[in-house]
Amino acid sequence: MSMSAILIAALVMSVLGLLFGALLGVTGRVFKVPVNEKAEALRECLPGANCGACGFPGCDGYAAAVADGKAEVGACAVGGPACAAKMGEIMGVSVSASVRMVASVACQGYGDHCKPKADYQGMTDCVAASLVNNGTKACRYACLGLGTCERACPFDAIHIDPIKQIAVVDEEKCQACKKCVAACPQHVLSMRPAGRVVNVGCHNPEKGIALKEKCDRACIGCEACVKACNFGAIEMENGVPKIDYEKCVGCMACADACPTGAMEADFETRKEAYIDPSKCVGCTMCARQCKFDAIEGALKQPHKVLGACTGCDRRAPRNKLDKVKKAPAAASKPAAPAAAKPAAPVAPKATTENK
Template sequence: MNLVLLSLLSLGGMGLLFGALLAFASKKFSVETDPRIEDIRNVLPGANCGACGYPGCDGFAAAVAAGVAPVDGCTVGGAAVAKEVGSIMGIEVAAKEKLLARVLCQGDCEAAKDKYEYKGVRDCVAASMLADGPKGCRYGCLGLGTCVRACPFDAIYISDKGLAVVDWDKCTGCGKCVQACPKGLIELIPESSLVQVLCISKDPGKEVRDNCKVGCIGCRQCVRACRFDAIEFADNLARIDYSKCVNCMLCAEKCPTGTIYADFAKRKVAVIDEEKCIGCTACKRACKFDAIEGAVREKHRVLQDKCTGCEQCVKKCPVDAIHME
C-alpha cells in the first residue's frame, strides 16, 4: 500500500513539476502576434490563390501587418478588400483600376493552320516543346488547357474551336493563367479597355498571312488611324498603350485583318445639354473627329455619325454640359 501511495505521489509531483516548467516556458518564450493579422485575414476572400506572392491569405495578412506587403495586394478582393485592409492598417488606399486577363490570340481551328497533328499529353507546355507546338504560327494558342487548369476561379475555358477564352464575369485578375501560358499569350489589361490587339506574332506579314487569317500583318494602318498616339509599332507588331487609349475604336475599324478587337456594343456617343451649353467651343476644339458643330456663343450639337465616344469633349466642357449615352 505504501508503494502504491509513493508511486501516486511521485507521478503527481512530476506532473506538477512539468506543468510548472511548461507554464514558465510558455511565458518566457511566448511570441506576441500582431492582432491586426487576424483582422486582415478576416476581410480577405480566402481564395488562397497565391496571386499576391505570398503562401495563401494567412501569409499575405502577416506580410501586410509587418509592413512588407501593400494593402492593395489582393487582386481577388479588389478595391473593396483593399479599402478594408487599408482601414485596419490606418492607410488611405487610392483607387486602382481592376485588371482582367485576355488571351491575345484569335487563331482558332478555322482561322489558323496546323503544321502537324499533335497526339500527346493535353498540356500546352508539353506540346510547345515539339517544334513550338502544332500551330503553324509559333506564337498561337495551342488550346490544350494549361491555363484552364491553372485558374483557381474556373474563369477560362477552351472553346469548341480550340481556343482559350476568359470569362470576364469570373476573372479576378490573379494572374495565374499569365504565369502558366508557355506562349506568353495572356495579358492583364485594364477593365475599362474596350480595344485590344489580339496577336503577339512578330513574324513578317507574309508569314503571318500564310499561317493565320486574323494575325497582325504589320500594315500600320492602326498607327496612322490613331489620333492619340496610343498605338506603338515594333517587331512587326502593333501594341496599344492603355495609358493613352481613349477607346475611340478607330484602329479596329481600320484593321484589315480584324486583329484588333473592339467592343462596339459598348461604344457611346456624346450628348450636349443645350440648356447648359454656353457656346464656348471648348468641346469643338477638343474633338479630333469634327463631330461637334456650332459657332461661338451658340448652342453646340454632336454629329452622332462622326462621334467615336472618345469623351474628350466631356473632359473639356467647363460647365458639365456633355454626357455620354
C-alpha cells in the same frame, strides 16, 4: 500486484505530470513568440485565397509584411477596393482607388484563321503540346486550347471555348491572381484593365506575308493602328502594338484601321455623341475637342454630330454631351435611299437617339 504498488505508481505518474506541465509552462513563457495584433487584424480582412498574386506566400505572409511595413496596402487583387479600405483603416493610411485588372487573351487563332499543323494526340496539356515542334498550330505563338490555364485558375474565371478552342476570360469572375498568366507556356495571357473595349488580339512579333499565311488574324506590324490613334495611346513594342490604357478613350479607330482584324474591339457596344439641342449654346467647344471632325455647327447655333463620331470618351468641359448606341454602319450610310426615305426630312437626325 499489491495495492501499495498501484498507489505508488499513480503517485509517481502524478508527480511527473505536474513536473512536465510546469516545465512546459515555463518553456512557453521563455520562448513565447510575440503576436503582432495588426497582422492578425489584417489577416481577417483578407479573403484567404492564398493565390500569391500579391507577391507573398499566401495571405498570412502578406498580412505580416504589411504589418511590418514591408508591403503596401491594397496589393490584394482578390479582395479588391473593399479589402484595401479595411486594411487602410487598420494601418491608418489612406488608400487610393486602384484600377481593377483582368486577364486578357492575345490570340484569335481559332478555326480556319490558324490551322493546325499536325494531329496532336498527346497529353491534354499546353505545356506538353508546346514541347512538340513548338505547339500544334501553324503559329508558334498561338493559344493551344488544351486548358492548362483553365486548370490553374482557382476562381473558375477562364475556360476553353468549346467551338473556338481558345481561352476565354470571364471578367466578372477574374480576380487578377495571374496564375493563368504564369501557367501559359505560349505567353498568350497578360493583364489589362477591366471593361476595356479594345484589345490587341495577337502577340506574334514576326512580320510580313509569311506570318499572314500562318494566321489571317495575325498582326503584321504595319503600324496602321498607331497612325489611326489620335490620342497617342498605341506604340509598337517588339513588333506588336501595345495599348496605353491610361490614354485610350475607347474610340476603336485602331480596330477600324487594322487590315487583318488583329485589333479586337467590342463594336456592338459602340456609341456616338448626342447633343441636346435645348442645352447647346453653340460655344463650339465640343467641335474643338473632337479629334475626328465629327461635330459641326456655327457659332451660337446648335451643333450636330456627324457619322464620323467614334463614340470616344473625350468630353467637352460643359458636359452638354451624352452618348447613345451607335447604329450599324450599313444602316447609317447616306447612299441607301430606300432606308433613308421612311426617315423623311431630318426628323430622326434631330433626335439622334433613333440613329
